[in-house]
Amino acid sequence: xxxxxxxxxxxxxxxxxxxxxxxxxxxxxxxxxxxxxxxxxxxxxxxxxxxxxxxxxxxxxxxxxxxxxxxxxxxxxxxxxxxxxxxxxxxxxxxxxxxxxxxxxxxxxxxxxxxxxxxxxxxxxxxxxxxxxxxxxxxxxxxxxxxxxxxxxxxxxxxxxxxxxxxxxxxxxxxxxxxxxxxxxxxxxxxxxxxxxxxxxxxxxxxxxxxxxxxxxxxxxxxxxxxxxxxxxxxxxxxxxxxxxxxxxxxxxxxxxxxxxxxxxxxxxxxxxxxxxxxxxxxxxxxxxxxxxxxxxxxxxxxxxxxxxxxxxxxxxxxxxxxxxxxxxxxx
Amino acid sequence: xxxxxxxxxxxxxxxxxxxxxxxxxxxxxxxxxxxxxxxxxxxxxxxxxxxxxxxxxxxxxxxxxxxxxxxxxxxxxxxxxxx
Numbered sequence: 001x002x003x004x005x006x007x008x009x010x011x012x013x014x015x016x017x018x019x020x021x022x023x024x025x026x027x028x029x030x031x032x033x034x035x036x037x038x039x040x041x042x043x044x045x046x047x048x049x050x051x052x053x054x055x056x057x058x059x060x061x062x063x064x065x066x067x068x069x070x071x072x073x074x075x076x077x078x079x080x081x082x083x084x085x086x087x088x089x090x091x092x093x094x095x096x097x098x099x100x101x102x103x104x105x106x107x108x109x110x111x112x113x114x115x116x117x118x119x120x121x122x123x124x125x126x127x128x129x130x131x132x133x134x135x136x137x138x139x140x141x142x143x144x145x146x147x148x149x150x151x152x153x154x155x156x157x158x159x160x161x162x163x164x165x166x167x168x169x170x171x172x173x174x175x176x177x178x179x180x181x182x183x184x185x186x187x188x189x190x191x192x193x194x195x196x197x198x199x200x201x202x203x204x205x206x207x208x209x210x211x212x213x214x215x216x217x218x219x220x221x222x223x224x225x226x227x228x229x230x231x232x233x234x235x236x237x238x239x240x241x242x243x244x245x246x247x248x249x250x251x252x253x254x255x256x257x258x259x260x261x262x263x264x265x266x267x268x269x270x271x272x273x274x275x276x277x278x279x280x281x282x283x284x285x286x287x288x289x290x291x292x293x294x295x296x297x298x299x300x301x302x303x304x305x306x307x308x309x310x311x312x313x314x315x316x317x318x319x320x321x322x323x324x325x326x327x328x329x330x331x332x
Numbered sequence: 333x334x335x336x337x338x339x340x341x342x343x344x345x346x347x348x349x350x351x352x353x354x355x356x357x358x359x360x361x362x363x364x365x366x367x368x369x370x371x372x373x374x375x376x377x378x379x380x381x382x383x384x385x386x387x388x389x390x391x392x393x394x395x396x397x398x399x400x401x402x403x404x405x406x407x408x409x410x411x412x413x414x415x
Contacts (some may be wrong), residue, residue, distance in 0.1 A: 025346055030358060079340035079351050107340060107353040131338060131353050243345070244355070265358075326380075 026047075028076040028297055030265040033084065036066070036097070036310065038271050040086040042113055043150040046176050046218055048209035048279065050327065051086040053151075060271040063093050069273065070097060072293045074104040080131075084111035087272070088218045089121070098128050098183040099326060107131040109113035111174070113152060117160025134172040134201070135161050140187035148181060158195070172199040177316070178218040182228045189235040193243045200239075202232065203248035212324040252280055252323065256313045263304040274329065277303050281312065284329045333404065334375035336414045340370050350412050359412070364389060368400050372413060378404060 038049060039056035061069065065258060073081065082099055086095060089112055101108045111127070114135040125133060137157060139145035145154035164171050173192040175183065184203070191201045204225070205211060211218055220228070229249050235244040248255070259278060270277040273288035275296050285303040286296030308330065316322050335341060338354040342361045348366030350359040361369060367388065371381045381404065382397050407413040 026349070027344060028342075030349065030351055031356075032340075077342050080353050080356075105340075107338065111351075227374060258394065 007203060019326075022119040022314040026265050028293065029078055029267045029300075031082075032073055032078050032253055032267045032269060035085055035092045036083050036088045036094070037086040037270055039090050040113070041090065041115055042087070042111075042152045042153070044138075044206050044210065045148055045150060045214040046178060046209075046211045048206050048211065048326075052210075055086070055267060057271045061273050061288070065273065066093060069269070069288045070100050072288075074101065074106055076293045078106070078293075080109075081108050082109040082111055084267075086227045087113055087115070089116040093123065095124055095128070098125070098130060098306045102128045102130065105161045109172075110133055112136075113149065114157040114160040115152065117163050119163055119167075122160075122163040122169060125164070126169045127241065130169065132172050132199075134171040134174050136166075136174045136176070137161070137192065138176045138178075139181045139186065140191050140267075144181040145184055148176070148178060161195045161197075169197065172201060173197045175200065175202040176204060176205050176328070177202060177220055177225075177228055179220045179224060180217070182220055182224055182328065185228050188233045189239070189243075189245060190231070192215045193239055197243060198233075199244045199246060201246045204251060206323060208323045208326045209283070209318065234292065253313070253316050255318070257278060257328040260304065260310060260313055263301065267300060275300065276329075277309065277332075280323060280326065281309065282326045282328055282330045283309055285329050304330050306324065333372055333378050333381065333408075333413055333415055335369075335373060336411055339412045341373060342381060343370070343398070350407075352410075352412060359410075364396075368403055372404070 035049060035188055037060060038051050039053070040047070040051035041053060043178060083097065088110060092149070093095070098108060107130045109129050110130055111134045114137070125308070135157060137145070142154040144153060145157070161171055175185065175188050189200055205218060205220070207215060229247065230247060232247045239245055249254035250258070269278055269288065271278065272282050274286065275282045275286035277300065279283055283306070284301040284307070298309045314320065334364065336352070338352055340351045340353065342349050343353070343366060347361040348369060350361060350369065368385050369379065369394045371384050378401070382400050385400045386397050
């Protein structure tokens with residue numbers, strides 16, 4: 001048999017992304033995205049998790065449960081995790097959790113709003129060798145950033161990113177577009193590069209969470225999106241070989257239809273241990289409080305074939321507002 | 333030769349997967365490809381990897397050594413293996 005590295009049968013050597021790698025034949029997920037707490041210091045207009053001050057779930061996993069889940073993930077050979085929130089740096093065991101994952105050879109990304117990136121914390125993140133810290137930077141100016149990230153501060157975030165780079169931590173930037181910040185996309189990509197980021201991520205903002213209440217303020221027009229993506233194509237070429245610019249032009253419906261055919265090898269874990277099929281769907285396929293990873297993984301794969309999931313996605317074609325209820329979980 | 337810093341390898345029934353976490357790219361491996369990568373995981377020389385793989389998979393009319401060398405070069409070129 002000829003040795004081959006490919007995501008397709010045939011002589012070509014090709015790759016897919018973690019989120020695009022199909023789950024069917026894998027013995028465990030390749031990627032676990034864990035929202036470690038719903039508590040947040042900010043109250044962003046677009047937050048899909050409705051996080052904010054005082055918004056921690058009442059039933060979030062306790063410390064013993066958290067480390068029990070981590071142990072299962074590492075024992076199960078899950079190679080890649082991310083910690084997000086809310087604001088993950090507010091979790092009482094944040095650094096201990098990182099220490100455990102990285103100490104067992106897992107690769108870990110932190111997704112943060114960047115407001116707790118002190119010199120000391122950045123040095124610790126570097127020492128623990130996190131794969132990357134992804135910072136949300138929804139604008140290239142104080143005016144737009146502070147409007148979007150209620151209670152947030154642009155300068156504080158920028159200083160935090162600089163400290164990460166000084167400490168030698170790889171940085172990624174995430175940008176959520178709205179009608180009042182998307183004209184800054186070109187400048188935001190330039191700023192990310194200037195700050196030393198190695199990747200820049202963006203895509204369409206979803207109609208869910210806090211965005212349901214603020215949609216009139218946020219929703220970009222089709223023309224705005226056209227200009228936005230045209231700029232991103234230009235920036236992708238401009239920074240090729242220096243910084244990766246990732247963006248998804250697909251709308252939610254198209255993406256969900258694709259996912260139905262090609263479920264990703266990705267579990268979304270909520271602060272209370274529940275596991276969702278996907279952020280953009282209300283369906284829960286497991287509970288780490290009651291089930292082992294192997295059972296959750298099997299449920300996850302079956303879940304994508306559940307007729308309720310198919311119906312939900314197809315109903316979105318006639319009622320795009322259905323995503324407003326993603327936090328009303330449906331147990332599969 | 334060893335796995336690059338941001339590369340993870342996991343064995344699967346069909347062979348294995350290489351996951352480059354920096355770019356978040358995943359490469360699926362067939363059984364013999366996974367066997368070669370498995371030999372590289374402890375961090376040994378290319379010649380030794382080839383020798384071990386040849387010992388396991390060599391058969392008449394099958395130039396596994398050349399194929400393995402090409403495969404390792406491909407992985408190195410993709411940044412999945414490093415010296």
